[in-house]
Amino acid sequence: MGRIVTLDVSDLPAPEPLQRVLDALAELQRGDQLCMLHRHEPLLLYQYLDELDFSYRVEPKDDGPFEIWIWHTDRAAHNQTRAQ
């Protein structure tokens, strides 16, 4: 089980949230997960995650910031899923 790294960017103006999360992802080890907290869905981020081979899951909250969970894509598992 990897580490969970939390990054709260909900009070930062654009483009600081994107910059911070990309910096944090550069340090993220395989097996670790980054939990990003943001006041809205960071739509611009997703294309960079695809480009950098990260997977993500978004958990919207009614009463708080969005939680975006990001981790390194497991290529082998990904290819296996596609083959099925």
Place this chain on the structure above:
Amino acid sequence: MNLRGLHLENMPTLWAPMRFFFTAPLFGVLGALILLFADVEVWQNRWSPAALGATHAFTLGFLTMIMTGALFQVLPVIIGIVLPMQRGLAILVHVLLTGGTLLLVVGLLKTNPALIGIGLLLLSAAFVSFLGSYFSCLSSSTGTATGSTIALAATSLAITVLLGLGLAALRAWPQYGAPFAGTTDIHLSWGFGGWLMLLIMGVSFQVIPMFHVTPKYPRWITHWIPATLFFALLCGAGAALAGHWSAAISHAIALLALAAYAVTTLWLLRQRKRKSRDATMRFWQLGLSTLLIVLLLFVVRHMAPTTWLGSLNMAIGVLAIGGVAMTIVIGMLQRIVPFLIWLNLLNASMRSGERMPLSNMHQLIPVKRAMMLFYLHALFLFSLLLTLLIPSTGRLAALLLLAEMIFLSTIIGRAVGQYAKFNRQLTAE
């Protein structure tokens, strides 16, 4: 927003919007020079050739130039519309808009039908190619408030252009008849209330919370105000052409819609979480406060004696263009230019696999310079108010505007110079 389908290769190059941003202050300089060398009539008679020339240098050459350029970036990044052949289209629209505006402005100044005619032809081609491409892609737009508000703004631009074409043609060839009474006012209300304000609104729904860390706009503002304003303008124009009494009610609804937007945005800016010194926010506050004054002047105009109408129309026009639209657009440029450069550098660093060379957007436009520009603009606005009271002081306003436009050019030029330097580093490594 739907950016899941957006890929880095679909993002327009920096030069798509930037060529428009570079050209706009040059038209600002042209407009300021017209005001500087015109006689005092330019401030007293909105039909004088110099007033018509300067007005179109500012509305088409400066404001529409920047807003069209910004749309080349906003459409793909914010509302998911990728225009076909966007790089070539940006060059084509830029050339046609620049050439057409230049010829129209000179033609209006000299009352030269040939120049006005060729100018109109080029401008028509610019707007047909841009709006045609945009409307053909409209089905791929996402159903957000910003997307639908921009669609209303683009429709307003089409209406403004059609009315403007008719008015300019009658100015060039008066033997074919005079415009309907009030057509100019309808052209102005669609240009300002429709095209300029609706586009500013649509973009602000995204950029105010994004850049200034404010709460989101209330849903009733984003979903109802743009449509209310658009239909009030539509009903008002129809009623005014028919000479129907209900035009006043439509105008009142349009004024209330704009006032609700201005007050809400000012309130949101007061709720912002980061209270640091920010020139863009000051521009927003100044522009929206001036908008409230312009709306008040509209109300006064409805009640004022007819002898005041000339002065009130001039005050409303001058403040709407110089005090509201130019203030907000110049302010937004202070954020949008560094943001676009940042985004392009980020993409370049991703392609090269190198670390992003820019640590802070303020490296591109330092806060001190942006604040200096704000104070210069506020001084220009103050001189505009003085000119409305004492028209003979108009040359001071023209000189301040000239200085501001030159300063704005150097700010954009410096930011692009920084981009070129960082981009060279990335491509060399």
